[in-house]
Amino acid sequence: MSAAAQWGEAVLAASLFAIDPPGIGGISVRALAGPVRDRWMTLLTGLLPTEAPVRRVPLHIADGRLLGGLDLAATLQTGRPVAERGVLADVNGGIAVMAMGERLTPSTAARLSAVIDNGEVVLERDGLAMRLPTRFGVIVLDEGASEEERPPVSLLDRLGFHIVLTDVSVRDTEELAPTREEIAVARVQLAKVSVGDKFVEAICGAGAALGVASLRPTLLAVRVARASAALDGRDEVNEDDASIAVRLVLVPRATQIPEMPADEEVPPEEVPPEEPPADEEPPEQPPENNDDDEEKPPPEVEKPLDDVVLAAALSAMPAGLLAQLRAAQFMRSRSSPPGRTGVARAGGARGRPVGVRRGMPEAGARLNVVETLRNAAPWQPLRRREMLASAREKGLDEAIAAASGPRVQVRQDDFRVTRFKQRAQTTSIFVVDASGSAALHRLAEAKGAVELLLADCYVRRDRVALIAFRGQGADLLLPPTRSLVRAKRSLSGLPGGGGTPLAAGIDAAASLADAVRRRGETPLLVFLTDGRANIGRDGKGGRAQAEQDALTAARALRMENFTALFVDTSAQPHPQAQKIAREMDALYLPLPYADASGISKTIRAASPPARTA
Structure with a gap:
């Protein structure tokens, strides 16, 4: 499908959605922020009724703002619970635009899905109970850079259209759309x-x-x-x-x-005609009409x-x-092999805030003052009465006790601390086979994968390391770093040739991975080799002993529960490489089917998930 055709499909989806936003559910728009997406959004809003509200929902919106809840300022001022409407209640009859949908949390997606299914906001929290009817459409802006970055499936299942505008340029956005008046007529016609x-x-x-x-x-x-x-x-x-x-x-x-129907798989001319039984006379043929010399077309068969x-x-x-x-x-x-998670770190004071939890502000936890006051506000009248009753029992004047007491009484059960979500620090260790005449090609693939991975380090804060094995042993060429310059210098200065001490390479990778894990990070091992070891652990030649040492080192690596990726650099997938990958419980990828980009994508897929504290 050409870019112009993709834009035409996107315009058609916007036109149909504008006729019945709540009924169709919504649209997932996969595209980066830019003029193409802005033009499509302008086109869509121009088809909606002028009175239809359009609300942009921030990514980290709190539940109180999304669904409604306690108006903290009014509650503290009046001394009684005062409710406020949320965004989903205010957008009734319009559309809600979810920014950065690929980062939408499952909890927010679940609350949004419940409102879409029920057609109302059900609020029972903070001493409040409300039911506010609301029906609206949802636009999810998906800016994911890879296939793994997608909005939650539960929300996508409720959206009618999934459109992609990543390959569309501004010059392709010339498709004419219906007018607002035509959409209004179609909206009336829809009921019929x-x-x-x-x-x-x-x-x-x-x-x-x-x-x-x-x-x-x-x-x-x-x-x-x-x-x-x-x-x-x-x-x-x-x-x-x-x-x-x-x-x-x-x-x-x-x-x-x-599966295509059977009558389309076998053409009619290939079906042999049925022969009549021998004891039966063939049916009489109708007389030919010689007057009509034109050949009649075959009758058309109406398809189901x-x-x-x-x-x-x-x-x-x-x-x-x-x-x-x-x-x-x-x-x-x-992407979820055993032993993938890294060493947990104490404290939850870093990362992206993802909500609050009950707890004391200790051990590095941060007190959320607003949520603490929000939980304490509904109990103020009861606590004030308890304070006055206590003053009467002690023989104190109630007016003096009320004036001298705290205006807001906060107790231990009211404390709320902020929860943070932090992606585990990952160190990708490339273990490169530098032996043989094809070493230059293997190093080129490793260099491409390292450079692509380093491009993500500015966002992911990951590190990379490089180990090369050749001759009689393995050398650490690049300690864990985020420096692209050091990685290029180490790769360009690596010589090739010599034997294949695969066992030494596996042992060196296991030692470095263990050191990385002891620092609280998560190691990810990437082996680039053909698996044909010919140098043993003792540095002596001999293919049989070298292969046995490599299998032994692979089994030891498996016992450490490290995440590993084995890239077979042979011209054809080799059984020995598959066997070693299986022994170390690594994901096996033949090099003819995995270029530098594919290796980088696989590493990102195998990266540890974010931790919530």
Whole structure:
């Protein structure tokens, strides 16, 4: 699909969504911030009614601001709980724009999904109980740089459209969209549109053929088909509407290649004609009409509606979509090997704030003053009465006791400390085989992977190290560092040739990884070798003993529970390399299928998750 065609699909999705935002759910827009995304947002807001509210929801919004809660200033001033409305209640009838959706926390996504499902905000906290009806659409701005960075699945499942604008440039954004008046007419027409049972069955069949497990996208596709018919001014959904719904809603969620019907797999001319039994006379042939010399065209066979809709879905499926999906699933399935987590650090005073918890401000924990006062505010009238009752029992004047006492009484149960989320420090250790004539190619791949990984260090704060083994032993060429200049200098100065002391390389990597883990960081080992060891641990030649020493070192590495990636640098996948990778419980990648970019992506996928404290 060309960039102009992608923009046309995005414009069509915006037009259909503007007709029925709550019914279609929303749109996930995968694109970096820029003029293309801004132009699409301007186009969408221009199709909505002028009175429809549009609210931008910050990433780290608190639950009280999102759902509503206690108005702290008014409560402390009046001495009684005063409620305030949240953003989701204020956006009733409009759209909520979720910024940086790829970083949205599962808890925030769960609260947003509950409001979408129920059509109301249910608030029961801080001594308050409210139910505020609200129906709105959601725009999730996805700025993820890799396939692993995605908004929560629970929220994506409730959004009708998933569009991608990463390959669209400004010169491709010339697609004309309907006017606001046309969308308003279609919005009135939507209530009159009906969907026949055959079209519902066709959409459901297409979802099953594409491997869409959830029922929500199928229901959303039916709503999109109704909106398409309303936009065209019709009262009934037709074949084109169903095809548009499948193309825009179900195809981006495809998990398998649909099977084509049998009549399309075998052409009619290849089916041999049936021969009559020997005891029966052949049927009489009708007389030929010699008057008509023109050959009649074969009668057209009307295809079932399910096949027509499915064929439209296949024609719209982007090239390589399923291959990318399978690769992403493989990476996710192998990205959680045992022993991945690093050594936990004491204290929770660093990282990104992700909420609050009950606790005392000690051991490095930070007191959240606002949330502490918010929890103490509903109890002030009761505590004030308790203070006056205590003053009466002691024979003190109540007026003097009220004036001399604290205006806000805070107790130990009210204390709230801030929770922080911090990504574990990771050190990627590259263990490079510098032996043999192909060392230059292997070092080029290692250099590319190191440079790509270092480009992420400014954000991830990760470090890299380099170990090379050749001749009779292994050398630490680059201690753990974030310096790209030092990494390039170490790689460029590495000579090649000599034997392959693989066991020495594994032992050196295990020793460095153990030192890294003792510092509280998480080591990640990346081996680039063909696995054909010919130098043993004692520095003597002999392939049999060298291979046995390498297997022994691999088993010892496995006992340490280090995360490892084994890149086979052979021209073809070698059984010995696979065996060593299996012994050390490493993810095996043949070099012909893993370039520098692929190695870097795999390392990012295997990086430890963020810790919450």
